[in-house]
């Protein structure tokens with residue numbers, strides 16, 4: 001049992017309510033002794049500038065726990081001890097009050113704050129006397145470019161050593177990402193074909209039906225490229241493309257995935273997308289219906305500045321320049337207000353070298369598909385045995401991947417509370433991810449790539465569907 005204190009900065013925000021607190025609850029609901037050991041002695045202090053009574057805060061925690069069916073002694077103990085402290089985390093005086101709540105030498109500070117505030121708080125923390133075993137958990141986006149990420153790294157490392165810093169990316173804790181590690185390295189079927197000789201193209205796609213949902217304050221200065229591709233989807237790419245680590249731990253796995261990202265560049269070998277030579281495309285939704293919900297045009301949403309030209313749909317083509325992957329486009333895509341959203345990792349296999357004469361049919365190329373929500377695997381294969389004796393047809397083999405009561409943020413909290421950074425982003429990797437997308441940000445900044453339109457509820461601009 002730990003006796004750690006977890007201080008959540010930005011406890012009145014969306015992340016805390018919707019993901020962090022349920023994540024802690026899911027560790028309890030999962031019932032694994034190792035997880036219970038992490039939370040049984042935990043004191044959770046919520047903090048923010050807003051006024052909030054202890055009762056109201058306790059209700060927030062209770063609702064989050066109920067939502068994931070967390071109950072029993074561990075949940076009760078957390079609820080009994082938890083409290084809310086009104087404080088401005090950029091004030092050293094307020095921190096002195098916060099630190100009085102820490103009983104013992106184990107402290108976890110979770111920055112559930114807007115990115116612009118994180119740097120200011122870290123500047124304050126470096127001059128404070130923190131408990132010896134202080135762990136910092138910082139959300140994405142980590143900085144705004146490679147230089148600011150490097151500066152933030154330096155400041156955080158002046159507060160605690162690198163191995164006590166968790167740069168959170170919950171896509172690393174997604175079941176699909178974790179399942180892919182096992183699929184790749186623990187299956188004879190996949191391991192030998194996971195390379196450029198057999199794979200023609202990789203797609204990592206995370207579309208959603210939701211529009212802006214009132215988040216213009218953050219999203220309008222980020223957009224799909226920074227919000228999704230630069231962080232989450234590059235982390236998934238690093239797991240798809242990595243060489244086999246000798247161990248799945250914070251040193252070997254993270255070094256192997258970092259090496260894949262160091263080798264990643266914007267695609268330079270000619271057209272990947274129809275009607276353009278550019279290795280990226282971008283678009284913004286106009287008014288339309290997503291299911292039975294009508295969405296106004298993105299530029300009409302409260303808080304949006306049309307002059308920022310923020311994209312709500314982005315696609316980029318990258319190359320992982322290693323002996324395993326050179327010459328294979330990795331296409332990353334994410335969009336909002338998409339009518340039939342895809343969320344999956346797809347490896348499209350090359351055609352066989354020769355089909356026996358006499359075989360007919362238009363079976364497509366084979367694909368390995370790993371879905372995010374729900375976690376699933378499907379193999380799209382070419383099969384015979386249809387109405388024509390030697391005809392070829394497509395057939396699917398599908399499986400549901402193992403589920404867990406521990407949510408993605410449960411995985412995050414497991415790593416943070418146990419100070420095991422295997423599934424958090426290393427400092428140099430946070431900088432690399434900006435380096436990878438910078439040529440695209442530059443091209444978009446110079447309007448070299450047009451900002452296209454698509455109606456909310458469609459799958460993107462009509463010209464993209466080719």
Ligand code: NDP
Nearest residue numbers: 010012013014015048049050112113114115117139140141
């Ligand atoms: P919110 O906009 O909901 O803000 C969180 C809290 O931060 C607010 O409730 C506010 O509390 C505090 N805050 C806001 N502005 C300031 C300020 N200027 N100075 C100090 N505190 C401030 O953000 P989210 O909860 O959505 O996101 C928090 C972090 O998590 C961000 O980095 C985001 O990118 C990341 N994230 C969010 C996800 C989500 O789904 N929400 C998913 C993945 C990552 P108060 O006013 O009480 O101080």
